[in-house]
Amino acid sequence: xxxxxxxxxxxxxxxxxxxxxxxxxxxxxxxxxxxxxxxxxxxxxxxxxxxxxxxxxxxxxxxxxxxxxxxxxxxxxxxxxxxxxxxxxxxxxxxxxxxxxxxxxxxxxxxxxxxxxxxxxxxxxxxxxxxxxxxxxxxxxxxxxxxxxxxxxxxxxxxxxxxxxxxxxxxxxxxxxxxxxxxxxxxxxxxxxxxxxxxxxxxxxxxxxxxxxxxxxxxxxxxxxxxxxxxxxxxxxxxx
Amino acid sequence: xxxxxxxxxxxxxxxxxxxxxxxxxxxxxxxxxxxxxxxxxxxxxxxxxxxxxxxxxxxxxxxxxxxxxxxxxxxxxxxxxxxxxxxxxxxxxxxxxxxxxxxxxxxxxxxxxxxxxxxxxxxxxxxxxxxxxxxxxxxxxxxxxxxxxxxxxxxxxxxxxxxxxxxxxxxxxxxxxxxxxxxxxxxxxxxxxxxxxxxxxxxxxxxxxxxxxxxxxxxxxxxxxxxxxxxxxxxxxxxxxxxxxxxxxxxxxxxxxxxxxxxxxxxxxxxxxxxxxxxxxxxxxxxxxxxxxxxxxxxxxxxxxxxxxxxxxxxxxxxxxxxxxxxxxxxxxxxxxxxxxxxxxxxxxxxxxxxxxxxxxxxxxxxxxxxxxxxxxxxxxxxxxxxxxxxxxxxxxxxxxxxxxxxxxxxxxxxxxxxxxxxxxxxxxxxxxxxxxxxxxxxxxxxxxxxxxxxxxxxxxxxxxxxxxxxxxxxxxxxxxxxxxxxxxxxxxxxxxxxxxxxxxxxxxxxxxxxxxxxxxxxxxxxxxxxxxxxxxxxxxxxxxxxxxxxxxxxxxxxxxxxxxxxxxxxxxxxxxxxxxxxxxxxxx
Numbered sequence: 001x002x003x004x005x006x007x008x009x010x011x012x013x014x015x016x017x018x019x020x021x022x023x024x025x026x027x028x029x030x031x032x033x034x035x036x037x038x039x040x041x042x043x044x045x046x047x048x049x050x051x052x053x054x055x056x057x058x059x060x061x062x063x064x065x066x067x068x069x070x071x072x073x074x075x076x077x078x079x080x081x082x083x084x085x086x087x088x089x090x091x092x093x094x095x096x097x098x099x100x101x102x103x104x105x106x107x108x109x110x111x112x113x114x115x116x117x118x119x120x121x122x123x124x125x126x127x128x129x130x131x132x133x134x135x136x137x138x139x140x141x142x143x144x145x146x147x148x149x150x151x152x153x154x155x156x157x158x159x160x161x162x163x164x165x166x167x168x169x170x171x172x173x174x175x176x177x178x179x180x181x182x183x184x185x186x187x188x189x190x191x192x193x194x195x196x197x198x199x200x201x202x203x204x205x206x207x208x209x210x211x212x213x214x215x216x217x218x219x220x221x222x223x224x225x226x227x228x229x230x231x232x233x234x235x236x237x238x239x240x
Numbered sequence: 241x242x243x244x245x246x247x248x249x250x251x252x253x254x255x256x257x258x259x260x261x262x263x264x265x266x267x268x269x270x271x272x273x274x275x276x277x278x279x280x281x282x283x284x285x286x287x288x289x290x291x292x293x294x295x296x297x298x299x300x301x302x303x304x305x306x307x308x309x310x311x312x313x314x315x316x317x318x319x320x321x322x323x324x325x326x327x328x329x330x331x332x333x334x335x336x337x338x339x340x341x342x343x344x345x346x347x348x349x350x351x352x353x354x355x356x357x358x359x360x361x362x363x364x365x366x367x368x369x370x371x372x373x374x375x376x377x378x379x380x381x382x383x384x385x386x387x388x389x390x391x392x393x394x395x396x397x398x399x400x401x402x403x404x405x406x407x408x409x410x411x412x413x414x415x416x417x418x419x420x421x422x423x424x425x426x427x428x429x430x431x432x433x434x435x436x437x438x439x440x441x442x443x444x445x446x447x448x449x450x451x452x453x454x455x456x457x458x459x460x461x462x463x464x465x466x467x468x469x470x471x472x473x474x475x476x477x478x479x480x481x482x483x484x485x486x487x488x489x490x491x492x493x494x495x496x497x498x499x500x501x502x503x504x505x506x507x508x509x510x511x512x513x514x515x516x517x518x519x520x521x522x523x524x525x526x527x528x529x530x531x532x533x534x535x536x537x538x539x540x541x542x543x544x545x546x547x548x549x550x551x552x553x554x555x556x557x558x559x560x561x562x563x564x565x566x567x568x569x570x571x572x573x574x575x576x577x578x579x580x581x582x583x584x585x586x587x588x589x590x591x592x593x594x595x596x597x598x599x600x601x602x603x604x605x606x607x608x609x610x611x612x613x614x615x616x617x618x619x620x621x622x623x624x625x626x627x628x629x630x631x632x633x634x635x636x637x638x639x640x641x642x643x644x645x646x647x648x649x650x651x652x653x654x655x656x657x658x659x660x661x662x663x664x665x666x667x668x669x670x671x672x673x674x675x676x677x678x679x680x681x682x683x684x685x686x687x688x689x690x691x692x693x694x695x696x697x698x699x700x701x702x703x704x705x706x707x708x709x710x711x712x713x714x715x716x717x718x719x720x721x722x723x724x725x726x727x728x729x730x731x732x733x734x735x736x737x738x739x740x741x742x743x744x745x746x747x748x749x750x751x752x753x754x755x756x757x758x759x760x761x762x763x764x765x766x767x768x769x770x771x772x773x774x775x776x777x778x779x780x781x782x783x784x785x786x787x788x789x790x791x792x793x794x795x796x797x798x799x800x801x802x803x804x805x806x807x808x809x810x811x812x813x814x815x816x817x818x819x820x821x822x823x824x825x826x827x828x829x
Contacts, residue, residue, distance in 0.1 A: 027447035030253075031439040038358040042435045045465065049427060052469035056516075060473060060509060064488065068504050155485040155501065162503055166486035170476070207361040208261045 043218045047225045054229050057171050058236055064163040065240075073159035075238050078147070093238050096139045097230065100179075103132035104227045107220045114216035119193055122216060126190035129223065133183040140176050144169070168237070175233055178226045182219075189219050253443055258355050260788055274360035275787045276345045279367045281678065283341035286367075287334050288753075290374050294329035295746055297322040306739025308722045317405040319719035320389030325381075327392025328415070331521065332422060333374055335663055339528040340426070340464065341370060343670060344433045344457045346678065350777035351454050353442025353795050355788045357432040366432070369425030376418040385409025391717060393514060396489035396507050400482040403495070412482055416475045423468045423475075433461045442776075444797030448552065449816070449827075451775045451801040452545065455552050456531020459559045460524045466563070467520035474513035481505070511573055515566035522659050523562040527555055529666035530597055533619045535801070536669050537601055539773045540616035541608030542812050544802035544826050546600045554593035554600075561590045571639050572646045580639045587637035591630070598627060609805065609812070613771075614688040618669030621696045622662055629658025632707065647717070650710025653703045661699045668695065668752070675756075676770045680783050681763030687755040691748050698745035705734045772813050775801050779815050800827040 015021045026032050033041060065072055076089040083091065110125035151158045152165045192198065192211060201210045263269040270278060301322050304314040314322075345363070349356050357363045380387040389405030390398060390412060402408040406415070437450070437458040450458075477488040481502070489510040490502030538545045545551060567575060567583040601623055610616065632654040636642045645651065668691070675683050710716075713726045721727050721735070769778040781791040795817040803814040803825050814823045 029446050030441050030443060032447065033439065036439065038435055038439050041439050042359065042431050045434055046427070046431055049431075049465040049469060052466050053472055056470050056473035056513060060477065060488065060513065063506060063509050064504075067506055070504060154480065155487070162487050163505070166480065166488060170480060170486075174476075203259075207359070209259055209361075 037212075037214055039214065039218050040221070043221045047221065050225070054175075054232070057174060058232065061163075061167040061171060062236065064167060065161070068161040068163055070161040071159075072161050073157060073164045075240070078152075078159065078164075079143070079238060090238060092139060092143055093234065096136055096143075097234055099132050099139070100136045100227050100230055103129045103136070104224050106132065107223045111217045111220045114193065114213045117199065117213060119196060119199070122213075123190045123194040126186050126193065126216070126219075130183045130186040130190065133179050133186065133223075137176055137179050137183070140172060144172075171233060171237065175226070175229060178229070182223050182226055185219060186223070189215055258358075260355055261360060262787070272364060274356070274364045276349050276357045276360065276363060277678075277785065277787075277789075279363055280342050280345035282367050283337055283345060283370065286371055286374055287338040287342060290329055290378070291334035291338075292753075293378070294326045294334060295749065297326040297329075299743060299746055301326065302739035302742040304719060305721065306736040306742075308720055314719075316719040317389060318386075320391070320717075321387045321405050321411070323717060324389050324391055324394075324415075325377075325387050329377070330660065331392065331525070332419070333377065335525045335659075335667075336426070336464070336521070337370060338667060339525060339663070340433065340457060340461055341367065341429055343453075343528060343532065343674075344461065345429070346674070347453055347777060348433055348436050348457060349440075350677075350780070350785065350789055351451050351775055352437060352440065353445050353776050353790065353797060354436055354440045355790070355794070358435045358440050359432055362428045363432045366425050366427075366429030369421055369428065373418045373421035373425060376414055376421060380406070380411050380414035380418075383410035383414060385411055388412040388415045390415075393511075393518070394478070395514075396478060396481065396505075396510050397491065397493055397502075400478065400490070401493075401495055401500075413479065416479045416482075419475045420472060420479075423472045426464060426468060430461045430465050433457065434465065442794045442797060445816075448549065449797055449800045451531075452534035452548070452551055452555070453528070453531040453775075455555050456527040456529070456534075459555050460527040463520045463527070463559050463562065464524045467517045467524065469517075470513045471517035474510055474517070477513075478510065508570075508573060511570050512566070515569045516563075518569060519566040520559075520562045522655075523558055525659055525663050527559060529622065529663040530555060530558075532670045533622050533666050534597075534601065534604075535775070536615045536619040536666075536673055537604050538802050538804060539673075539771050540613050540619070541605050541610045542804045543604055543608035544800075544804055546603035546606075547596075548800065548802060549828060550596055551600055554596045557593040558590060561586060561593070565590065568637055568642070571642045584637055584639050588634065591634060594630060598623060598630075613672075614683070614685070614692055615669040615673040615771075617689075617692045617696075618665050618672065621692070622665045622669065625657055625665060625699070626662040629654060629656075629662055633658060645710060647715055648710035649706045649714045649716055652716045653706035653710060656703050656706075661703065665696070665699075668692070671756075673771065674777075675759070676766030676783070677777055677780075678784055679760050679763070680766055681759055681761075682766045682770060683759045683763060684755050687751055691752045691755065694748035694751075695745055698741050698748065701741040702738050702745065705738055709734060772811070774799075774803055774813050774815050776816055779817055799825045802826070 015024050028034075036044075077087075079093055080087040080089045081091045082088075106125050106129045110122050110129060113121040113125060147165075147168070152168070154166050154169050156162045157165045192202075193213075193216065195202075198211050198213050198215070203210055261268075261274050263273065263275075268274075273279060273282075300314060301319060303311050304319055345357070348354075383406075385406050386409070387406055388394070388399065388411035390407065394412070394415070398404050398407070400407050400412055404412075406412050437454060441450075477486075480486045481488055481490050485501055487502040487505035489507050490500070490505040491507065492503045493500050534545050534551060565583055565587045567579060568587045571580055571583075605620075632650070636645060636651065636654055672683055672688055675681075709731055712728075712731060714721065714724075714731060715726075722732070727735075766783065768780065768783045771778070776790075776795055776797070777785070779795060780789060797816045798819045799814065799816055801816055803809070803816075803823075805812045806814060806824050806826050809823050814825070
């Protein structure tokens, strides 16, 4: 009970090796992730939480699909388009996927130009990303319309298990909402970039905080996440 | 504290000063405030208000159970509505909101030495969406058909069928919508709490110097951010089942001789989603309580917490384990026996870190300079209650013991002790402890002791007999028990006795509320640090702390939060912002 020690905050001892070192790094002074800003940390943690939401949706869909005693409609046939006299399976989905993945590319370029403070190119690339995102949502609307005219409803469809329509509308709808929100925020951030808010330090309308070019990257994190989720939906819903 | 800062002893600031939004009017200062402390009070007041509704509902249930047939207005339907709303409000809208939204908002920025949460605007939105969720919930009382009566677990298929109150009316729709809103609002606040703890600490405040209160709230928030998604998804799917007629959770089913439109859904899927949220939820409520009680015990026993690092790792271990035990709520739902074996094993393993915590609390008290203040009384009561409730948890965690006890009053007794009474005792202790910081005045001591003894003894008199009733086989969730052969003369008397005790304990809470309001103006002046505590929130230049918390300069942390009764020090506590050169420390190296 007498071995008291004098502690200095400045002690810069070498970090211990292995797990102890990892724990010490994480627990270190002021911030756990040294080069990560508050906004970026918040976006990452939000995306982690959102991953659990999409994970639960997909797991529920898989449970429904595996436990149903009625045959599951064949996605290759349901999602086929008749082009030039022949049925091409999954062609629309392929185009949608291509569009969305491309938008990830333009987003990455926007982030790059953002950090070079190239306002014009950043804004244009962000708006291009938004346009690709809007195209994706538009094609999704087309797909929904087509299926609805063919008789697919949330509570049933002509070909088999009722859960096919339920899961389809719920999961693509929830993902489409994410894309739509992303498009809206892309336009908002692009406008700020265009106007030079991040150079002049103009405070945000609601938050009265100054933004930085890093906001483009944070926006990008969300966008890439939405793309990544789509890849999983594509794999599990359309290709299975 | 000594006002000298040795220049070389301080690491360079990694976190720049924040821009705070400074309010210009009464509205932005007290109503649409972005100050975490105001948001905390708003959260707490709203949670207390809705909690009172749930308290009254419990009285109505006890009226029916204790004196069956006496009160005509409590129909079986109404009874189910009371039970559902009581459970849901207490677990989500009171305990979760009060611990994370209330204590989290107030204590995190102050304890880690931050000016505010990292995104105050989002934090403000979090409260207003929470309020909206509460209003939607309350509106179901006035909707046609009344609130839902599906039980707080909302199990389908019964939750959305016409035989259940609110099942084919507005009740269940409003309940699910309210939960979705709550989750959205909570996520906004929760992200703030997590990022503030990870990235917004003041200089010198390493994670291993955080007060355990912050550790508890932080871990609980991380868990909530990962567990609430499952509830969110379950709510969305059930809402679709109810409104659009999908069949996620609805099997083919005949109701009143009529085949329903649903087909092929899985009610068990809902149970998995619900309990994947529901079990972590128990610890979302318990971990902040663990953290707070550690600080209360250390402060009021004037002794450093025993095994600080073990306490931190135990919190993390409990948080991680609680994600792999959910199906112990489903032993009677029908499950592969090997799953039952797995979940029983993980459940019992949780007893290890929780036992470590209990031992460390007791060892902290051991040979301490114990001051039997009201926060300390509540903290001691918590330990006892938590051990009691935890032990019955070991009964229920075993499949073979759970099966006969499931759906009896034993279960009611268990979870009320462990996640009802125990966390509430900590909330009371915490309010008595931090009220002087929030208002600048102490709560009244006499009323406080009255409140403590009636609540503590009363809660035992309510819930201990329930164990006995449960072992006799008295089922839970039954509106009417009189004619059952199980209900012997003694069981009926016991039920009436429990009811009377429930009213007395409820009355004590009114005294507490009176104390809360009365002391704002008439309480004894508290000063800045009435408990002579070490953590940063007691070192603010003003009490109550102003917007921005710490005046011009943020404090610099030189030591852990538990330097009480350090040999060789002038006083029996050394605040965290006293440089190490001027006082020894007991911080583990």
